[in-house]
Amino acid sequence: QDVPITLTAFSGRAAETYRLESLRDISRLTPGLLVSSFSYSSPTIAIRGATNTFTQIGANKPVAVVLDDLFIPRNSAATFDLYGLNSVQVLKGPQGTLFGRNVTGGAIILDTGKPSFSTPTAIVRAGVGDYDLRQLDGRVDLPLEEAAVLRLAGSLKSHSGYGRDRLTGRE
Numbered sequence: 001q002d003v004p005i006t007l008t009a010f011s012g013r014a015a016e017t018y019r020l021e022s023l024r025d026i027s028r029l030t031p032g033l034l035v036s037s038f039s040y041s042s043p044t045i046a047i048r049g050a051t052n053t054f055t056q057i058g059a060n061k062p063v064a065v066v067l068d069d070l071f072i073p074r075n076s077a078a079t080f081d082l083y084g085l086n087s088v089q090v091l092k093g094p095q096g097t098l099f100g101r102n103v104t105g106g107a108i109i110l111d112t113g114k115p116s117f118s119t120p121t122a123i124v125r126a127g128v129g130d131y132d133l134r135q136l137d138g139r140v141d142l143p144l145e146e147a148a149v150l151r152l153a154g155s156l157k158s159h160s161g162y163g164r165d166r167l168t169g170r171e
Contacts, residue, residue: 005092005093008030010085010087010089020082021081021082022035022082025082026108032092033046033092042075042076044075045063048093050063051063065107065108066109071099081155083139088108089107090109091107092106115151117149118143120141121141122138123138135155135158137154139152
């Protein structure tokens, strides 16, 4: 069945090429998607202007963020760094049939792919940048049994500030 829907999709290769490391990076390449970070603890996520700035526990957001089929209910929980993405999809418009929860603005679907069940695999990425940036990301898949795999992933990031606090002298 054909369904008329507007979406933007990125493959894992495109996510790596464009260095999509956060939802804000995805918003820079996706028309109609806004991820603002006025507050790191509570970013605003909007698709086609549909957003909700209420931060109460019972207030549902009109844009769903879904990581590996797991619904992330709060925007503050969606501030994690993205690493090892297999695909990214931004679905615009109401998605209540597929994702429920009053998803009237759209959905951001993040997929990290399936682990390797046959052989142990490891991926490590390191980087440096301006303002003394140092970054290390890694992921290890360890097959335990025929139908079980242990996946460990982590990310370390160190970055100097852009200015100094005049009171303490710290960056």
